[in-house]
Amino acid sequence: MLIARRKLFALLTGVVLGAAGLSAPAAAHPVNPLRPVVFVHGSAGSAMQFRTQAKRLAGNGYPARIIEAHEYDSPNIATILPQVYAGLDARIDRLLAETGADRVDLLAHSLGTFVMQGYLNSSPARAAKVAHYVNLDGRPAAAQPGGVPTLAIWGEGDPARTVAGATNVSFPDQSHTQTVSSVETFREFYRFFTGRSPRTTALIPDRHPQVSGRAVLFPSNAGVEGATVEVYPLDPRNGHRLTRRPVAVRPVAADGAFAPIPVDPRARYEFALVRAGQAVHHFYFEPFRRTDTFLRLLTSRPGEGIGALVQTSDKHTALTFQRQKEWWGAEGDSLVVNGTNILNGATAPRAKRVIGVFAFDAGLDRTSQLAEPLPEFFAITFMTGIDHYIPARGTTSIVVRSRGGGITYLPIPAWKSSDHRVSLEIDDY
Template sequence: MLALISGAALAVTGLAVPAAAAAPEQSKPSRASVRPVVFIHGSAGSAMQFRTQAKRLAGNGYPIDLVEAHEYDSPNIATIIAAVYADLDARIDRLLAAAGTEQVDLLAHSLGTFVTQGYLNSSPARAARVANYVNLDGRPAAALPGGVRTLAIWGEGDPARAVAGATNVYFPDQSHTQTVSSTESFQEIFRFLQGREPRTTKIVPQAHAQVSGRAVLFPSNAGVGEAAVELYPVSPLTGRRLTNRPVRVQTVKPDGSFGPVPVLPFARYEFALVRTGQATHHFYFEPFVRSDSFVRLVTSRPGEGIGALVDTSDRHTALTFQRQKEWWGAEGDELWVNGTNILNGANAPRAKRVIGVFAFDDGSDGVTDLTAPLPEFFAVTFMTGMDVFIPAAQQRPGTVQILARQRGGGFSAMPVPNWKSSEHRVSIEINDH
């Protein structure tokens, strides 16, 4: 049940949309002129890899409700593949009915290309309902999957990879997940799907935005049950809450879904995932300048998964960072925590393809050691971990100052409260653009 705590709460915080920030969008094509788009993620992935592209599509006329992600339990794909196909059949049925079209467009990344190629090759009837397929840095093929018109985008790696008969495009300076989220990939994808150039590759601001998504367990993408999501506006200077009570509270549905909840563009928010008897999990995102239905609050149960390896105490804060563009620690990417750049060539080398970073006081000894990554985290695909002492709040709340600099330019300032890791978990999503 969605409860509006206070309609005036945002007004008293001083949060407002800058007058020139949310200009009207350019004229949109009719709803019937676009096909539904479904993104199928790769290993340990989710809809998050496609967040940026979904918003770029929306800024170019795609209705937000016709762009979806098909999520599944990637570690167990070999035993659940038939169910994944059946669920995809049902999703396509629903989208075709909603859009009034006869076909959809499918996009897949990494392991998702194995899933999707198998799906298209499994049945002529299935392939006939797909107009276009985009194969993102994944599985080569000796023929067009299911005979469907195909675009294959490849990042760094073997330049001989290809899908025979497809339009093959190569970005040798882009890493594995970057090929999903980059501006260059979007231009190729849009041109392929629509037969014309996009009007814009920017995230076009909206005067009124809504956010929805799912709270899910990593890496299965199973919905988090018996939980609530609390929404708080936070200070852009300190990351601390601007209201004592949440401005929205919503019970998570059995599949993990929540929302939509209204947000102010250019304001910052905290999503607090609250479960009885468990540490509160705080999620921080950069401002939602337009509606976003691909938000994922990725968590785990107590004592399970990679989160169980994080040392906790009353004295230190533990942080998890995610960005849908790999961190290259020795090649231009920087992640500053309280004045220290915690990335380097040892803990985030280019070859590791890091998109998830765990930073906490290993051993709870009050000492930072960045000479080598934490091996149990570094052993996990796309992950790394580092021993960083981040003092937690004691007598009064404080702030962890965070600054991320992207290779090629651009930075993000993301201060968050210094929550005690004994009682709180903190995840921070850095934009990939």
């Protein structure tokens, strides 16, 4: 009898709603399903700028497989723009086919906003495949590109910059690259994409994280040919290898990609990029707390690129530091190598927007000159160079103190720069 009454009530409800020109409520479904996310970097950039944000997205329910970066040869963008657009077309179509999503969400930074504004304005069909666009500290615009709903985030600089018709948000205390990686930016674009605030902005550790990415030539983002990635766990006391043999070996594909590698979220690792007849390039990172698909091993061919400016010898170590949050040498950031802070208002001024630091014994005289930066490095966008003698013996002690709090200890072996290249990626949070 109770079941019959319920059926009668449902029937009468349908009749009443129909007579009123209404319909019965549809089954519950997400108003804003999680769409694929694509990040487009700026000048001399790569997926590295979005590493932290990708992990924050994953910590809020986004599958890592639907978060991607579209990389390109930024110094040659004027001549390759049609190919970049075609690559974006293929990437977006593939993501939509794989996920069944109606559209994708896009973010672009700096030069990437030039690329994306042109892309979205180039074709209504292209714009129709994009649900939201985030313009990160890049080009102003007189209208939302392609009519796509736009969030424009601005860092320090001209406060008059806007994208007309967009939601414009300013963070005047953040530098150019920091506007990509900051917690504040994450909150804004997450709400813009989903209509709700994130559950968390912390990088909550995975139980069984994996790391994958690409080995690429800087700044073209072309894949490194004929290379192998070897992975070694490190002794936390001195950064030296705990095993003689690598715990993982991955061949590098033609596009630079290497397959996922399982890691312990509490441990530190060395990623050694090995190429026949070339110096081994050692990469050091802080612990991988979450699965990371945006790892980039940035290198160059012998005698090419910025690396060719580094003087080498059997007597000293040469180091390259990178952080996707600018180094402000006189405003709370310090980079202490063997007890000496190599950053100051001259070597890393706030206005220079330094994210890459080269430190080595310039002149091979076994002395350090920290008062001024090395001019050939300082002339390169986002880079600085520092004459600091780091003996090639034992362990090199590295301590990073970041503005806003946080201290990182990263001891590593003191490799001879004549046979070894060394890069360290410092977390941006």
